[in-house]
Amino acid sequence: MCDTLCAVGRKRTLFAKNSNRPRDEVQVVESHPRRPTxxxxxxxxxxxxxxxxxxxxxxxxxxxWGFEHGINEHGVAIGNERIxxxxxxxxxxxxxxGMDVVRLGLERGRSADAAIDVMTALIEEHGQGGRxxxxxxxxxxxSFLVAxxxxxxxxxxxxxxxxxxxxxxxxxxxxxxxxxVDWTRSSADVAPGTDFSHLIDPNVPTEPSDVRLATxxxxxxxxxxxxxxxxxxxxxxxxGRRAWGAPGDDxxxxxxxxxxxxxxxxxxxxxxHIVPVESTAASMIAELxxxxxPLRAWFALGSPCASLYVPTxxxxxxxxxxxxxTWARFRALRDRVEVDRxxxxxxxxxxxxxxxxxxxxxxxxxxxxxxxETFGRAVWQAVDGALTRLGV
Amino acid sequence: MRTTVTIDDELAAKAExxxxxxxxxQPQRHPVVGESRVAIAPDExxxxxLSTQAV
Numbered sequence: 001m002c003d004t005l006c007a008v009g010r011k012r013t014l015f016a017k018n019s020n021r022p023r024d025e026v027q028v029v030e031s032h033p034r035r036p037t038x039x040x041x042x043x044x045x046x047x048x049x050x051x052x053x054x055x056x057x058x059x060x061x062x063x064x065w066g067f068e069h070g071i072n073e074h075g076v077a078i079g080n081e082r083i084x085x086x087x088x089x090x091x092x093x094x095x096x097x098g099m100d101v102v103r104l105g106l107e108r109g110r111s112a113d114a115a116i117d118v119m120t121a122l123i124e125e126h127g128q129g130g131r132x133x134x135x136x137x138x139x140x141x142x143s144f145l146v147a148x149x150x151x152x153x154x155x156x157x158x159x160x161x162x163x164x165x166x167x168x169x170x171x172x173x174x175x176x177x178x179x180x181v182d183w184t185r186s187s188a189d190v191a192p193g194t195d196f197s198h199l200i201d202p203n204v205p206t207e208p209s210d211v212r213l214a215t216x217x218x219x220x221x222x223x224x225x226x227x228x229x230x231x232x233x234x235x236x237x238x239x240g241r242r243a244w245g246a247p248g249d250d251x252x253x254x255x256x257x258x259x260x261x262x263x264x265x266x267x268x269x270x271x272x273h274i275v276p277v278e279s280t281a282a283s284m285i286a287e288l289x290x291x292x293x294p295l296r297a298w299f300a301l302g303s304p305c306a307s308l309y310v311p312t313x314x315x316x317x318x319x320x321x322x323x324x325x326t327w328a329r330f331r332a333l334r335d336r337v338e339v340d341r342x343x344x345x346x347x348x349x350x351x352x353x354x355x356x357x358x359x360x361x362x363x364x365x366x367x368x369x370x371x372x373e374t375f376g377r378a379v380w381q382a383v384d385g386a387l388t389r390l391g392v
Numbered sequence: 393m394r395t396t397v398t399i400d401d402e403l404a405a406k407a408e409x410x411x412x413x414x415x416x417x418q419p420q421r422h423p424v425v426g427e428s429r430v431a432i433a434p435d436e437x438x439x440x441x442l443s444t445q446a447v
Contacts, residue, residue, distance in 0.1 A: 001438075084441075084444070138442065201444065203444045204441050204444050205437075205441065208437070208438070208441070261433070262434070267434035268434065274434050274435055274438045275435060276435060277435045277438045277439055277442075278438065
């Protein structure tokens, strides 16, 4: 389960995703350089001809090839969502997973438009299928949010079928079909005027997604010209009551996760703690500027509330974020909060000031390439120090 | 003719106004889509969702 949003403004696009995964599944943030065309490529379940790749940074569940979310050197950001339709994914043979499609879109897309051309062509040619969980036969279809500095697309799929709608000011997607008859592009097997929402699986409630969409859409409605990446962090830390925890805010102003036994759908929050099934495993915020502007992304491992968003200037990223050990350190903080939600307050007392300083420092060097390099080398020292202070 | 409004009516109107304002601020906290409440624990609800299509 996940949440993804983007806000498209006159001068930039803001993008965010929370990746909610099985609680023991390690996720790593990796930077991959350009790769020339040729040979073959082993995706999670399929071998494909390798069309080459742009430089990408992606957040990858360690056992699979694909990315939950990521950004490429051309300023394209992509994230996916598990969605439920009346087509049963167990009927499909192993093929591409939604996470494979995210990574292939980033590797091959020089723009959001180009990326959805690539992604939908691959879905039509190879299909989707195969397990998406390391230890369970758990295949699913995906929807996607594909963004660059100039615009974005929502793509929703069911097997090889897909529809897409261009995003105007912004959009948010979650674990449900959101498009109806408002799509403008589709696979050939979708008749004009088809209401895609008729594919919604009636056996799967949409409320856990609807409550989170209310949160993410409220953020998007603010508009890219008023929002900042810090606002997106506050939304990704949402525990069902309010956005909180923007870098630089009072670190003692903490909104705890929902208590055990929270009524109704209240437990299904953007910062996701459904113990013992799933929790947020990683998160990304990106600021996509037109050519020439510095590309910026902030990556968090573990739950956003019990983590910090590390500022990066793609394609550079601290190599420690690619370590399973680093994920385990953040996971330990998340576990601490999920055992005793009150533990979040002292955790934020340590992480909050460090995060605020890193964000301020990153802002200060954003337009100076030489200082950005120095910042990139120093950033992990501050993160490591905070984690050590917290005993992880 | 002037209409007389009792204080209770005023309070009731204000309360309604506040309620509407609250709902506008949180328009979809409990959206009207199928059953809006669940009686089982969140982990059980999520497991049920994830296993719906399991063969």
